[in-house]
Amino acid sequence: MFKNQKGFTLIELIVVIVIIGILAAVAVPKFQDLSDSAKAASCKQNQASIESASSIYYANTAIAGNATYPALTDLASTTYFQSGSVPTCPAQPSVAYTLTNGICACTYTDTDHPHSR
Numbered sequence: 001m002f003k004n005q006k007g008f009t010l011i012e013l014i015v016v017i018v019i020i021g022i023l024a025a026v027a028v029p030k031f032q033d034l035s036d037s038a039k040a041a042s043c044k045q046n047q048a049s050i051e052s053a054s055s056i057y058y059a060n061t062a063i064a065g066n067a068t069y070p071a072l073t074d075l076a077s078t079t080y081f082q083s084g085s086v087p088t089c090p091a092q093p094s095v096a097y098t099l100t101n102g103i104c105a106c107t108y109t110d111t112d113h114p115h116s117r
């Protein structure tokens, strides 16, 4: 009467696939959200690096007797950044930062993207 059945029934497979689908539908937006917050955090870090480089530039010019804040182009050298170029916003690399009196800001306008630190 009872034969030894191995494997899963079609209903069991469908239930498992539906559960996996529900989990994926919940997880994908979360990963997108994490990616955005990682880019925002990286952008804040870039701004902090630029402001630190600006402070070093200011100190160097103060030692030389003419204290001035740099423009962004003044920082594009290996003295201030190992790559020799000023970092760009990770959320939108074509967007440039602004640097005013040592305060850096991101000009990329998007919801939940920080304009400044």
Ligand SMILES: [Zn+2]
Pocket (backbone or CB within 6 Å): 043, 089, 090, 091, 092, 106, 107, 108, 113, 114
């Ligand atoms: Zn940014």
